Amino acid sequence: MKELVIDLEAEKTEIIKRYRALLRACKPTMQKGDKREIRKAFDMALESHKDMRRKSGEPYIYHPIAVAQICAEEIGLGTTSIVCALLHDTVEDTHMTLEDIEREFGKKVASIIDGLTKIAGVFDHTSSIQAENFRKMLLTLADDVRVILIKLADRLHNMRTMEHMPRDKQLKISSETIYLYAPLAHRLGLYAIKSELEDLAMKYTETATYKFIAQKLAERKTERSKYIKEFIDPIKTALTEQGLVADVVGRPKSIHSIWNKMRSKGVPFEEVYDLFAIRVILDSTPEVEKADCWKAYSVITDLYLPNPDRLKDWISSPKSNGYESLHTTVMGPKGRWVEIQIRTQRMNEIAEKGFAAHWKYKESSNESGLDQWIQKVRETLNSTESNALDFLDDFKMNLFSDEVFAFTPKGSLIKLPNGATALDFAFEIHTDVGSRCIGAKVNHKLVPLSYKIQNGDQVEILTSAKQNPKEDWLNIVITAKAKSKIKSQLKEEKRKVAEDGKEVLERKMKSLKIPFNHDMLHKIANHYRIQSIQDLYYQVAVGKFDQNNLKEYLESERTPENKPVEKIEPQSLENYVKSIKKKVDDTLVIGDDLTKIDYKLAPCCNPIPGDDVFGFVTVSDGIKIHRTNCPNAVKLMSKFGYRIVKARWTNQQEIAFLAGIRIRGIDDVGVINNITKVISSDFKVNIRSITVDSNDGVFEGSIMVYVNDTDHLNNLIKQLSEAKGVLSVYRFDHMQS
Numbered sequence: 022m023k024e025l026v027i028d029l030e031a032e033k034t035e036i037i038k039r040y041r042a043l044l045r046a047c048k049p050t051m052q053k054g055d056k057r058e059i060r061k062a063f064d065m066a067l068e069s070h071k072d073m074r075r076k077s078g079e080p081y082i083y084h085p086i087a088v089a090q091i092c093a094e095e096i097g098l099g100t101t102s103i104v105c106a107l108l109h110d111t112v113e114d115t116h117m118t119l120e121d122i123e124r125e126f127g128k129k130v131a132s133i134i135d136g137l138t139k140i141a142g143v144f145d146h147t148s149s150i151q152a153e154n155f156r157k158m159l160l161t162l163a164d165d166v167r168v169i170l171i172k173l174a175d176r177l178h179n180m181r182t183m184e185h186m187p188r189d190k191q192l193k194i195s196s197e198t199i200y201l202y203a204p205l206a207h208r209l210g211l212y213a214i215k216s217e218l219e220d221l222a223m224k225y226t227e228t229a230t231y232k233f234i235a236q237k238l239a240e241r242k243t244e245r246s247k248y249i250k251e252f253i254d255p256i257k258t259a260l261t262e263q264g265l266v267a268d269v270v271g272r273p274k275s276i277h278s279i280w281n282k283m284r285s286k287g288v289p290f291e292e293v294y295d296l297f298a299i300r301v302i303l304d305s306t307p308e309v310e311k312a313d314c315w316k317a318y319s320v321i322t323d324l325y326l327p328n329p330d331r332l333k334d335w336i337s338s339p340k341s342n343g344y345e346s347l348h349t350t351v352m353g354p355k356g357r358w359v360e361i362q363i364r365t366q367r368m369n370e371i372a373e374k375g376f377a378a379h380w381k382y383k384e385s386s387n388e389s390g391l392d393q394w395i396q397k398v399r400e401t402l403n404s405t406e407s408n409a410l411d412f413l414d415d416f417k418m419n420l421f422s423d424e425v426f427a428f429t430p431k432g433s434l435i436k437l438p439n440g441a442t443a444l445d446f447a448f449e450i451h452t453d454v455g456s457r458c459i460g461a462k463v464n465h466k467l468v469p470l471s472y473k474i475q476n477g478d479q480v481e482i483l484t485s486a487k488q489n490p491k492e493d494w495l496n497i498v499i500t501a502k503a504k505s506k507i508k509s510q511l512k513e514e515k516r517k518v519a520e521d522g523k524e525v526l527e528r529k530m531k532s533l534k535i536p537f538n539h540d541m542l543h544k545i546a547n548h549y550r551i552q553s554i555q556d557l558y559y560q561v562a563v564g565k566f567d568q569n570n571l572k573e574y575l576e577s578e579r580t581p582e583n584k585p586v587e588k589i590e591p592q593s594l595e596n597y598v599k600s601i602k603k604k605v606d607d608t609l610v611i612g613d614d615l616t617k618i619d620y621k622l623a624p625c626c627n628p629i630p631g632d633d634v635f636g637f638v639t640v641s642d643g644i645k646i647h648r649t650n651c652p653n654a655v656k657l658m659s660k661f662g663y664r665i666v667k668a669r670w671t672n673q674q675e676i677a678f679l680a681g682i683r684i685r686g687i688d689d690v691g692v693i694n695n696i697t698k699v700i701s702s703d704f705k706v707n708i709r710s711i712t713v714d715s716n717d718g719v720f721e722g723s724i725m726v727y728v729n730d731t732d733h734l735n736n737l738i739k740q741l742s743e744a745k746g747v748l749s750v751y752r753f754d755h756m757q758s
Contacts (some may be wrong), residue, residue: 196658219277325351448503522562626651631731635667
């Protein structure tokens with residue numbers, strides 16, 4: 022193997038060059054003394070990481086400099102953040118301690134770096150280290166949002182430079198990115214970063230599709246540029262005539278958003294027309310900016326006919342993350358729909374740089390939706406609920422959801438995620454109102470607690486002093502705030518009941534001469550598989566555990582062959598894999614040593630040979646094989662990375678696997694006959710089921726067929742798409758449809 026030759030002098034020159042580029046990016050926010058602080062942080066990071074290299078072989082210091090550059094240039098953060106970005110990995114990866122950082126840079130920098138440092142130590146086997154790290158970051162967010170912004174910059178640079186990582190790491194990190202970090206960037210208003218994170222994650226999880234769309238976009242670039250110029254020239258002229266100063270630009274949509282459209286509408290790339298959006302950025306003062314935006318809207322819709330269903334007014338009611346813009350879709354030349362975003366320079370800066378820009382303009386506005394959202398995060402974190410994965414799911418649910426706007430009887434506006442219920446509304450007003458809620462009136466009509474709030478509803482909450490939260494309320498609410506408050510109150514209720522049970526159990530144990538101490542209680546709980554001593558007290562209080570159980574326990578203790586309960590160590594993945602090995606020859610190999618083992622195919626995505634797949638170790642069902650683009654893959658990889666096993670297909674005999682095909686075409690005589698002929702005659706494929714719906718001269722069909730592998734399936738799809746009358750053919754996951 023060729024030895025890597027390192028030119029240290031060239032590297033030193035490159036490090037200085039990158040450092041100078043960073044200083045240039047910091048210039049707009051620099052004040053007196055800032056350059057000295059940045060230099061001190063740079064020197065400290067350079068010294069700490071001097072013997073470290075990245076997977077690519079580059080000096081490690083390139084990474085902190087790049088993260089600091091993203092913070093300065095793309096997010097617009099100031100000196101404190103730049104210092105923290107330069108030092109963000111020192112505590113985790115080097116001999117440096119938080120005390121060293123606090124001594125040199127003060128408490129604020131130390132507390133931000135603490136939030137950025139991953140939790141050390143061992144966690145509960147069933148929990149997720151990523152979830153714990155994320156929770157810790159958010160705890161620091163309660164005091165300082167810069168923790169999250171630097172973490173997003175760190176993740177963005179890691180995603181940009183991930184080509185040197187092993188494939189399984191690429192999948193895990195990409196899934197975590199799409200599951201958590203992209204929604205978080207969206208929520209903080211960092212739309213450019215959110216789009217790039219989604220695209221980069223897709224590059225690794227959906228490689229073939231990503232390359233296909235990127236290639237198609239590149240092929241049509243010249244044609245697209247010409248169309249954009251033809252479209253925007255009349256707009257520029259008309260705006261100038263009306264005395265409006267504006268930049269009008271066209272920007273391509275992200276690959277991920279194009280892919281989303283192809284999936285949601287079930288159309289091929291050629292049928293996605295809005296591959297770009299036009300942005301009109303007005304040079305306008307805050308006093309007249311709303312009026313100017315609507316004036317620009319009027320000018321544009323005089324030129325091009327708008328689609329009335331596609332007008333989105335985020336100017337009158339900004340999004341929670343501070344985003345303001347007017348969106349409309351108009352019919353452009355050649356019969357194409359074109360999306361237009363109208364906003365001022367101030368609104369555009371907030372849309373591009375999110376929280377950092379919002380903070381800059383904060384003095385001119387009241388408390389924004391973003392401040393209120395961060396307040397909600399604080400409330401959620403302050404709850405006593407401790408399960409990190411539950412917390413993560415609840416938090417994730419509130420990151421990406423669209424909003425509905427409802428009103429209290431006095432006319433106060435309440436913003437809730439789409440799908441929120443009357444009970445969520447009650448908890449949004451106040452925890453006590455939620456806890457005592459017995460019903461609601463929406464627009465003066467009585468509705469159940471599970472009623473889903475609609476835009477513009479006026480909601481009055483009915484309460485009773487005798488009401489307490491119920492377990493089934495957790496199935497009704499969707500907001501993180503309501504869930505955490507209900508869980509917290511149920512826990513408190515359980516604790517009070519358990520206190521009564523403790524006294525009863527103590528009396529019973531004394532009457533049977535069983536010592537009442539922690540070790541004995543732990544043994545009894547283990548014997549009956551009760552999760553904790555508090556749960557044991559609770560079961561006594563509600564009558565599920567009585568004196569007979571104690572007598573039975575005493576009997577079992579006296580039996581000589583009875584062995585004390587030993588603490589069972591969690592099996593390592595390797596041992597688990599070995600324990601379920603199978604002697605017969607299989608068609609799938611799993612793990613680094615490519616051992617053939619027992620597995621099942623996941624019904625959610627129905628993988629077939631040739632698909633890019635991974636194994637997931639389930640608790641009770643062996644190893645399940647999923648496609649890497651399975652709808653559940655992102656969640657599994659981001660939350661349970663430690664239970665993922667590499668998997669690939671071997672060359673196997675011809676075994677039939679079930680796959681789903683969706684077909685759309687012109688409803689004509691004999692078209693179904695043409696399709697079934699291709700499937701059964703030309704390809705010798707067995708059809709398990711076929712369903713066809715026809716409407717207004719167009720048919721849509723779903724066919725379940727048995728194929729040998731992806732090549733077999735792709736050839737079949739190609740042949741079907743050439744059949745007379747067929748418009749589109751694609752594979753689908755039959756469990757989703």
